[in-house]
Amino acid sequence: MMEASIAQSRMLRGRTIIMMTVDKNLISMEKVADSGQCFRMSVINGGIELFAYGRRLFISRNDEGDYALDCPQGDFDGVWKDYFDLDGDYAAYENSVPAEDEFMLAAVSYGKGIRILRQEPWEMLISFIISQRKNIPAIRSCIAKLCERFGEKIEGGYAFPTPASLARLDEAALAECSLGYRTGYILSAARMVDSGDLDLDSLYSVDYADMLARLMAVPGVGPKVARCVMLFGYHRLEAFPRDVWINRVVDTHYAGNFPEQLYPGFAGVMQQYAFYYARSFKI
DNA sequence: GCCCAGGGAATCG
């Protein structure tokens, strides 16, 4: 049984810094950063920088190759452990692939170490409204502009903008973030959430169909974007978003119909392996 | 310059 995390301390400029280590076999931070489910996690000068929940997290590797998270144990226990879904049993997901499904076997093998993050629903809602008809680098660029212009300044960068901070803008101000025709969608979503018309916190406790309907009531949110919010924000692992890459996979290898029923309650995890594999090899 | 991107809404048949 590998350890999920161990607290370590080291000295830096005369101060004691607490680092949390995460077993390298438990998760691949590099694959997660490149998996298309998050847009504010990037590999930079010898480590990985991540912004979420109003914080910046820097991740490096120690001599054993395990991950060192530059955060106190309280943040790890209260935020990052669940954020990275370190308690999830991904071996069970991977082992559920039928022996005859060569595509999913290859996808699971290639993507080993990917996990479905628990991100903030509000950030997922805005991020995936932006995502429509954009490639991932362009999505990241738009979100970076949003954060720099309208997010709160925090140490090392900017937080994701709050609903209130976007709701009070006009379209001209938002349009500077290269949102194109999505500008009105973003503004509507921000005002719905800020006014309380859409209570994102209350959605944690509603069932699949209700959550899907409530999210799709937002202008610019259709079946695909709603399922991305459900999967990456609310951790509804049964949600199976179909984008252009997944549609190509499903058409090519599954005659237009992916066998979601083989993965009860976690088809979305398999979707993520398939997406990462397909996009990496441009299948 | 060209093609396309983690789609959705409006329109048409």
Next chain:
DNA sequence: CGATTCCATGGG
């Protein structure tokens, strides 16, 4: 119903 068309912008 399903199929088609338009949408703004920038990355590769």
